[in-house]
Amino acid sequence: MRLTLWRRKRRNEELIEEIQAHLSLAEREELESGQSRREARLAARYEFGNVAVAAEVTRDMWGWRWLADTLQDARYGSRMLRKSPGFTAIAVLTLALGIGANTAIFSLVNGVLLRSHAFWQKEFGSDPNVIGQPVTLERVSRQIVGVMPFDFKFPSSKTQLWVPLHLDPRAVGAYWGAGFMPLIGRLRDGVTMARAVAELRAALPQFRAMFPWTMPDLLWAGSSVISLQEQTTGTVQTKLFILLGAIGLVLAIACANVANLLLAREATRQREMAVRAALGAGRWRICRQLLTESGLLAICGGAFGMLFAVIGLRWLKAVLPADTPRLGSVTMDWRVLAFTAAIALLTGVMFGLAPALYASKIELTESLKTGGQHSATTGSSHRLRSALAIAEIALAFVLVIGAG
Amino acid sequence: MRAPKERYQNRTEILQGTLDMLILQTLQWGPRHGYALSKAIRTNSGEILKVDTGSLYPALHRLERKGWIAAEWKASELGPRLRIYRLTKTGKKQLASERSRWERVTTAIAGIMNPAKKESET
Helix, strand or coil, X not given: CHHHHHHHHHHHHHHHHHHHHHHHHHHHHHHHCCCCHHHHHHHHHHHHCCHHHHHHHHHHHHCCHHHHHHHHHHHHHHHHHHHCHHHHHHHHHHHHHHHHHHHHHHHHHHHHHHHHHHHHCCCCCCCCCCCCCEEEXXXXXEECCCCCCCCCCCCCCCCCCCCCCCCCHHHHHHHCCCCCCCCCXXXXXXXXXXXXXXXXXXXXXXXXXXCXXXXXXXXCCCXXXXXXXXXXXXXXXXXXXXXXXXXXXXXXXHHHHHHHHHHHHHHHCHHHHHHHHHCCCCHHHHHHHHHHHHHHHHHHHHHHHHHHHHHHHHHHHXXXXXXXXXXXXXXXXXXXXXHHHHHHHHHHHHHHHHHHHHHCCCCHHHHHHHCCCCCCCCHHHHHHHHHHXXXXXXXXXXXXXXXX | CHHHHHHHHHHHHHHHHXXXXXXXXXXXXXXXXXXXHHHHHHHHCCCCCCCCHHHHHHXXXXXXXXXXXXXXXXXXXXXXXXXXXXXXXXXXXXXXXXXXXXXXXXXXXXXXXXXXXXXXXX
16 A cells, blocks of 8 residues: 555656646647746746646546545544543544444444354264363272363363262162252153153152152252253353443434534534635535544554553453353454454444534535634534434433333 | 536536547557546647546546556656556457447437438438
């Protein structure tokens, strides 16, 4: 890209040179036809029309104009943002918090859910060399019959070994209160969960009869069947999705806030926009300039958001229960980066578009006459800001009610 | 800049098809720089077609981008170095196709403008 720009710069110099050569040739000709030097130069100039315009329309033919324009916009935009550091800091901070929270939660969801699903689909991969080897546990020699995948955590992530349960019928009392002995099984192909529950409940009296004394009928009455996936991530999954939605709302509110800030700021820039329009900038051109500025804000917000996300994720990992499935495998990867970039871009457009559209709708003579500073409080500005405020309050309500 | 730019673009729009052809045709007689081109078009049209330079240079650069003409910087004894344009092989082909299109259009227009003459011919 640098090369392209460098080439473009050189080409521009050459174009000016070409045009000037044209001018001097025309001037020379006029001189030879007997005009005074001044007249000749004027005639040549007249002939050529506006040098700058000729050069500009010629440059249009080169293509890549959008790139040069965008860079110009970005340079100008960063200058404008530096000019009002207070506004920039607040806007970037607001966005960074919104984006950072989203990124942190997303990487959590991504790590805990999406990845677990991918691994879940993997075969029970085991190392054939380990199987069959003896291992001594509590002075009992046992044989390894299989290796579980690293993300198999049952009943908790602390469980590392599973041994067959050997019950001594003479020592029933020893097992009293040992508690956690769920039934584990594989569903035969075509068997639904509902049927599995029904069969399980039908078999319960048999299990109750295995006790040496009579057990109440209510024992295990509420037994049910849940899938392994639900068992390992189930409740966390729902919670995380709700969290992701809530954080998304927070980001939307942040966007509305920044849009409001931008609107207020652009009201004070009315005169600048009017001058640009008077110099011939079209509505789309002005709109693009403003969108580039909001894009710059969003990119800064995204960068700081990444930082917040790293900190936030560390905090979340410390706060979440240690047996949250696959918490250890939660990291920032390219998916998270892509997510953040997409979110930053989206927010840039979201909070930038309305103010840009509004600000680029310029009533030239009015803005120039009234001097700009106070001319912006027109009806449509008020309406837009009211709409933003209403949307913000509505979102906040949803959030509060949802949290309750 | 918008207003004069649009003016130029409108003018190019009207002239574009024919201006491209005129440039290609003029270059057929040999490589030329921009000023010589505009002068040749003016002279050969009996001072009727004055090519606006705001149309000429965009047209030249556009044709160059399409590969129909090629440009080269050459030093001139007059002083400034000049950008000399020449017709390329594909440019020659383009000229032939534009010429036939032009002839079809002029015949069609002539048919409308002089219906009596056409009837007397048949």
